[in-house]
Amino acid sequence: MNKIITTLVAAGLLTAAIAPAAIAAVPIDPATRDAHITLTVARTQGETESLGIVYLDCPGTPGQNHPYTAQACTDLHTAGGDFDRLPGTDRAICSNDSAPVTVTAHGTYRSRTVHWEHTYENDCERQLATGLLFEF
DSSP: OHHHHHHHHHHHHHHHHHHHHHHHHSOOOGGGOSEEEEEEEEEEETTEEEEEEEEEEESOOTTSSSTTHHHHHHHHHHTTTOGGGOOOOSOOOOOSOOOOEEEEEEEEETTEEEEEEEEESSHHHHHHHHTTTTOO
């Protein structure tokens, strides 16, 4: 019984000693720290409305909530947290449909409060302007 307890205590101490080293070994870009933002996309097509909501934490774990966490955090950092300056994309699948899309962002970026909203003519316009940030 004492051997089992001694083994369990030793294993626990070894885990406690290794865990901080493993965490410290993962580099975190200080420029993308402290982004905690709720993103929404509201689409209207005819009389049908749909609403998507995700949470973006930077740095974040890919696949945790936002489907493109790493790229979304990079784009947000590139824009300095200014949603009007997002790099967007130069490629999107577009049609001439008028189906308004309203996107919002609420939360904090580098300890600054963020409240942003914009309505685009359609998803294509939204994607060209915001890239993967509102792609969910």
